[in-house]
Every structure is written in C-alpha cells, then in structure tokens.
Amino acid sequence: MTISVGSAIYIGVKPLTKNFLNSAIGFYMGRKGHLTPETSQNISILVVNFLAPCLIFNKILSSIDTKDIVAIAVMLMTSFMYIAAGIVFALVVKFLTPNPKYWLGGLLTAGMFTNSGDMPIAYITSFVGGSTFSAEETGKGIAYCTIFLSNLSFCLYNLGCYGLISRDFKKEQQDKENGVYENVCESGLSQLLRKRKKNLQHSSNDIETQQNTSRTASTDASSSSVSSAISRSSKTFERVVTIPDGIADETHKSRNSTGSSRSIHTVHTNNIPELGPIMTTTSEVPQFIEPPKPSKLKKFFLDHHMSYVWEFLVNFTRPPSFSLLLSLLFTFIPPIRRLFYIQPDGIQSLGAGNIPVAPDGGPILGFIMDFTKFAGDAQVPLGLILLGGTVGRLEVKSIPKGFWKSALLMCLFKLVVLPIISVVWTNGMTSVGLIKPSNKIAQFVMILNSGVPTPTMTVYLTAIYSSASGGSSLQMDCVAIYLIMQYNLLVITMTILITYSITSVIHL
Numbered sequence: 001m002t003i004s005v006g007s008a009i010y011i012g013v014k015p016l017t018k019n020f021l022n023s024a025i026g027f028y029m030g031r032k033g034h035l036t037p038e039t040s041q042n043i044s045i046l047v048v049n050f051l052a053p054c055l056i057f058n059k060i061l062s063s064i065d066t067k068d069i070v071a072i073a074v075m076l077m078t079s080f081m082y083i084a085a086g087i088v089f090a091l092v093v094k095f096l097t098p099n100p101k102y103w104l105g106g107l108l109t110a111g112m113f114t115n116s117g118d119m120p121i122a123y124i125t126s127f128v129g130g131s132t133f134s135a136e137e138t139g140k141g142i143a144y145c146t147i148f149l150s151n152l153s154f155c156l157y158n159l160g161c162y163g164l165i166s167r168d169f170k171k172e173q174q175d176k177e178n179g180v181y182e183n184v185c186e187s188g189l190s191q192l193l194r195k196r197k198k199n200l201q202h203s204s205n206d207i208e209t210q211q212n213t214s215r216t217a218s219t220d221a222s223s224s225s226v227s228s229a230i231s232r233s234s235k236t237f238e239r240v241v242t243i244p245d246g247i248a249d250e251t252h253k254s255r256n257s258t259g260s261s262r263s264i265h266t267v268h269t270n271n272i273p274e275l276g277p278i279m280t281t282t283s284e285v286p287q288f289i290e291p292p293k294p295s296k297l298k299k300f301f302l303d304h305h306m307s308y309v310w311e312f313l314v315n316f317t318r319p320p321s322f323s324l325l326l327s328l329l330f331t332f333i334p335p336i337r338r339l340f341y342i343q344p345d346g347i348q349s350l351g352a353g354n355i356p357v358a359p360d361g362g363p364i365l366g367f368i369m370d371f372t373k374f375a376g377d378a379q380v381p382l383g384l385i386l387l388g389g390t391v392g393r394l395e396v397k398s399i400p401k402g403f404w405k406s407a408l409l410m411c412l413f414k415l416v417v418l419p420i421i422s423v424v425w426t427n428g429m430t431s432v433g434l435i436k437p438s439n440k441i442a443q444f445v446m447i448l449n450s451g452v453p454t455p456t457m458t459v460y461l462t463a464i465y466s467s468a469s470g471g472s473s474l475q476m477d478c479v480a481i482y483l484i485m486q487y488n489l490l491v492i493t494m495t496i497l498i499t500y501s502i503t504s505v506i507h508l
Helices: 005-032 037-063 066-096 104-112 118-125 135-158 163-178 190-236 245-270 295-302 307-317 319-331 334-340 366-376 377-393 403-431 440-450 457-469 474-505
Strands: none
Touching: 005 118, 005 474, 037 135, 037 319, 037 366, 037 457, 066 104, 066 190, 066 377, 066 403, 066 440, 104 163, 104 295, 104 403, 104 457, 104 474, 118 440, 135 307, 135 319, 135 334, 135 440, 163 457, 163 474, 190 245, 190 307, 295 307, 307 319, 319 377, 319 474, 377 403, 377 474, 403 474, 440 474, 457 474
16 A cells, blocks of 8 residues: 555544644643642552553553564563664753753753653554554553553653653752752853863963962072071171160060060961851751651662662552563463453464353453553543643743753754664664564664654653742743643644655664
C-alpha cells in the first residue's frame, strides 16, 4: 500500500487534532480554576498508581510475545540513546546560550527526558480502526510505548535523576547562606571568559604587588645604607648635638602621648571578638508529620550507608515498575500467558501446553484482562487533560535576560535534531536486522518517541522542591518557558515528522 503525501499529512494531523482538543479541555479547566493543582495531583496519583499499571499489564500481555524480545531490547537501547543525546543537547545549550546559574539540574532534566507517556500512546491509539495500522499492530505499538515510559520512570526515580532538580534549590540556598548568591543569566562560554579575565586581573595585580614590594625593599635598603653612612660620619667627627630643655620636654610628652595612643589602639583591637561560624536554622525546621519507623531491611541499608541502593530497589515495587516486570515475566512464560490471553488465530505460543479454557472459549483469567483494558483505556484521555491543565496554569513571572535563546535552541534540538537522529538510528537498526522491515509499528514508535517535548512531570517536581525550599520562582519560570515554547511548536514539527516517517521511512 502506497500513501500519498496529502494522505500522510492528513494521517499526521488527525491524531494531533484529537489530542489537542482533549488537552484544550484541561487547558480551559486549568485557566478557570476548576482543575486546581490539588485536583491535578490527586488525578495524577490515580493515573500513575492505577490506570497506567492496568494499561501496561494489558497491552504487554496481549501484544508482546517471546519472539519480540529483540525488539524490546532495541526499544530500551533506543530510549537510553535518546537520554544520552538529551544530555549532550543540554550541555551545548548551557555552553552557548544564557541560562540562570541556579538552573543547571533543571536544564539537564529538560534535555534528558521526553514525554514518552501520554503523547505517543495517544498517537498510537488514534490509529485504531484505521487503515494505517491494524488493531494487532496498534496494540503492539502501545506495548512498545510502555517500554519507553517505564524506562523514563526507571531513570527518573530508580537512578535518582529527580535529584538534579533538587540540586538547583540546594545550591541556591547554600550560596545565599554563604553570601555568594549571584542572580546572573549567562552562557557557559561567557562564564568561562569572565573567569579567565578575572584570573588575568588577579595575576596582573599580583605582579604589580610584587613589583611594589621589591621597590619598597630596595628603598628600605638604600635608606639603611644612608643611615649607616651618617652614623659612621657622626662617629668619625664626634659631633655632639645639644637639644634645648623645652624642646626636649615637648618631645618627651609627644612620645608618651604617642605611646599611650598605641596602647589604647591595641586594647581596642584585642577586645574585638572573633566571628564564629554563622548559625542557620535550615536544619531546625519542625517536622509536622512524624515519618514512619523504617523496617528492618530498610534499617539495614541505612545503617550500612546504602540508602541509594535501598531507593533503587524499592522503586521496583511501585505500581508502574511492578506492573511492567510482572507482565514481562508472564509474557515470556507461555503457560502463564495463556491463562490471561489467547491469540485470535488460535495458534499457541511455543511451550504453552494444553491449558484449559473458560466455558466461553476464552482464557480462564480473561476477566482480569477485561478489567485492565477497561481501566487502562481511561489513562490516555485523563493524561491529556492533565497535560492541558498543567500548561494552562503555567505563569511566567519574569524572563531572565537572553533566556529565550536557550528555550529556542533546546526546542530545535528536541523537536528537530533528535527526530533526524532517530530516523538515521531506525534505518540503521533495520538494516542490521535488529528490527525486521515488516515490523513497521516498531519503526514508527521509535521515531515517534523522539519528537515529543519535555515531560510535564518536571513541573510537578520543580513545584515540590520550590515550595519545600521557599525559594524564588526562577526555576518555575524557566520550566514554564521551555514547555510553552515546545508545545506550541509541536503542532508543526510533529506533523512533518509523521508525514516523513509514513512516506519515506516505513513506506506505508
């Protein structure tokens, strides 16, 4: 089947229209105050801890098979590659464009991660019932998208990348306490040149000081030599200078007064107390909620200074991560998978055995799949509504000088450069045989996940740390500018990306 350019444009615009109309509802409710931050937080808890795990469990069990293990590995590798490219983008943006001093971790987070959850899944679900992809391919595409989503959660929480955002607030607070706070917005290149110029000035001042010291030393040496000569000449001629009594008395008084003034000055200087360390009250913030006592296992990790390992392991018990691991485990064990899902063509997976079926001919545990599908389908529209509400509540109180250059360059990197890299990467994976040419949905998902903006969860994390530290709105302003610019340009860039992918990459 060959699709014309006009048809490809329509296919690319149609999902955008549906998604943006859905997000517009959230945008309107957010602007009117109906979708408050508290309401959004509660809905987010519902989506993350219940709806998303149901979607992951259902789509992986029903769409992924043992023969897809190589494709899953490629998806993971591709996701890590996108994150590595994002780190490079963030460092380039930091070096070339003006950025606030206390927004380095936020910049890295905005460059590393993409909205691999709501938007790609919403795009894939838009093809259900259409002629572009079959229902089976669409389900497999959603399962592939959950791999990107799970890797985002793994890197952000298990690996502790969320700490990059808190680093900005800690650094800002420490500099304020130490009296070295600098409200500057400059590029890394300008900062490097400024420090180099400052070092050169210090070097020139040191050289000038050394020269003055040498001149003073030479002057003192010449003065001492003249004094020695005068002394010798006085001794040679044995001249006696007679001082009148009145002048001698005045000289004696002046000496006494000078000595007393020196002693008073010394006393006052010695009475000044030495400044000790400045005491702060940041560590004395009252704990209104007493934390629960740690379990024995957690206490073991904490006592052995392995809290990082504990956080890494405990995040696997969170509902999204646990749902992914459990569904993959069931998928790669054919007898267990058949308890939940039977392929429509009736062909059993290798090693499934003679598993009995329910009276209606379906799998015995098919009701669990029906439940997870019913609940999981609500994840996409609710996620888009939350996305629109978040963007609608964003307010930019002040724009740092020249920061628009940073936002624009990151926009070009994430929405233009990274999709180009992904097209080359996808063609390479297909040419070496890691992705089968017939697996067009896998190719489409890989390209699609490269063209989405920064995730909105960076807004929630920034807001949490901002309220906890009582800091300024600088970091929130930077995140807001990034998201507003990226989501506005997304309409154009995503249409071009989907059109090019369909016509020139996967050749539908």
